[in-house]
Amino acid sequence: MFLNSVVLILQEILEAALLISVLLVFTRLRSIRPFWAIAAIASGAIGAYFFAHHMASISEWFDYVGQEVMNAFIQLAILFILAIFSAKYLGNTHSPHSSQMNRGFIVCTLLLVALSLTREGSEVFIYVGGALGDPSHVQPTLMGSVIGAGIGISVGVLIYYGLLGLPTKRISTSGLLLLSLIGGNMASQATLLLTQADWLPYSRILWDTSSWLPENSILGRLLYAIIGYEATPSLFQVFSYATGILLIFLCAQFSFRKQPPMLIKQTSTTTPQ
Numbered sequence: 001m002f003l004n005s006v007v008l009i010l011q012e013i014l015e016a017a018l019l020i021s022v023l024l025v026f027t028r029l030r031s032i033r034p035f036w037a038i039a040a041i042a043s044g045a046i047g048a049y050f051f052a053h054h055m056a057s058i059s060e061w062f063d064y065v066g067q068e069v070m071n072a073f074i075q076l077a078i079l080f081i082l083a084i085f086s087a088k089y090l091g092n093t094h095s096p097h098s099s100q101m102n103r104g105f106i107v108c109t110l111l112l113v114a115l116s117l118t119r120e121g122s123e124v125f126i127y128v129g130g131a132l133g134d135p136s137h138v139q140p141t142l143m144g145s146v147i148g149a150g151i152g153i154s155v156g157v158l159i160y161y162g163l164l165g166l167p168t169k170r171i172s173t174s175g176l177l178l179l180s181l182i183g184g185n186m187a188s189q190a191t192l193l194l195t196q197a198d199w200l201p202y203s204r205i206l207w208d209t210s211s212w213l214p215e216n217s218i219l220g221r222l223l224y225a226i227i228g229y230e231a232t233p234s235l236f237q238v239f240s241y242a243t244g245i246l247l248i249f250l251c252a253q254f255s256f257r258k259q260p261p262m263l264i265k266q267t268s269t270t271t272p273q
Contacts, residue, residue: 005144006151007218008127012120013152014225015185016044019116021159022178023109025171026089028164032102040110044117051118052125065197072193074119075186079244081112082183087251090176180248185228187244188237195236203235 020037027034051058051070059067085108089101124145131141159178163171194200210231214220223229230237 002140002144005127005131005141006148007221009124009145009148010152011221011225012124013149014155014222016113016116016120017152017156018159018178018226019182020113021156022163022175022182023112024160025163025175027105027109029171030089030102030105032105036106036110037113040113041117043110043114044121047114047118048121048125051122052129055122055126062197065199068193068197069199071119072190072197072199074115075190075193078112078115078119079183079186079190079247081108081115082179082186083247083251084108085112086176086179086248087254090172090179090252090255176249176252179252180245181227183248184241184244187247188228188230188233188241191237191240192230192234195234200236203237205232205234206238208232 024034024037027036055067058070059065062069085105089105089108128141128145131137163174166174191200195202208231213223213229213231215224215229215231220229220231228241233241
């Protein structure tokens with residue numbers, strides 16, 4: 001029970017920590033105070049509690065596939081907002097910005113974090129709430145949850161400072177790569193859930209790596225949280241994963257191309273002293 005709690009909570013926290021870390025880096029690049037993170041985390045925690053509290057009734061929606069459908073909708077909403085964020089705000093990160101642009105940036109980041117925490121946090125509330133129903137599981141569950149959450153948050157901090165420690169020109173590129181992986185992960189998970197709910201047709205399995213890296217292993221769960229690892233992905237999952245990555249990448253390229261040529265020249269060269 002202790003090890004299961006560590007791994008499960010770590011898996012859930014890692015997905016949200018990765019997204020929050022990258023968004024905080026872009027917040028830093030735009031010289032915006034990260035006060036939005038407090039409101040986003042609070043909103044996500046409240047949303048996760050109510051989502052978990054009403055999960056029994058939500059599961060009865062859409063002919064008893066409500067949980068799968070609602071989780072898929074949340075993931076698609078995150079992907080959609082990520083696309084907007086990439087298209088509008090990943091370009092001229094080092095230039096002065098209007099208050100309207102900064103407000104739009106904050107709204108996008110707040111929604112992304114709140115939705116991510118609602119989805120991930122609801123799983124944590126359901127797991128911990130169920131485990132605490134057995135008195136013999138209270139101590140190992142709480143200890144494992146605290147340790148798993150601590151490790152996940154620590155990894156998020158390392159990602160944040162690791163990105164900021166890169167050369168300036170590579171920070172945006174590395175952040176874009178991570179956002180693209182998150183977008184692909186959201187698209188792939190949504191496809192799997194909608195397939196399980198019979199909203200999408202089943203497609204053939206492209207490969208099976210479960211013999212050497214099972215999904216339920218510690219490494220498999222961590223890779224699932226970071227890059228959306230699946231041991232037996234279907235054709236639709238792989239296609240949606242690639243589509244999610246490509247969508248974020250193309251939206252970001254649109255944002256970079258909107259950057260004025262003079263600004264590009266100023267941010268890519270050093271002014272002589």
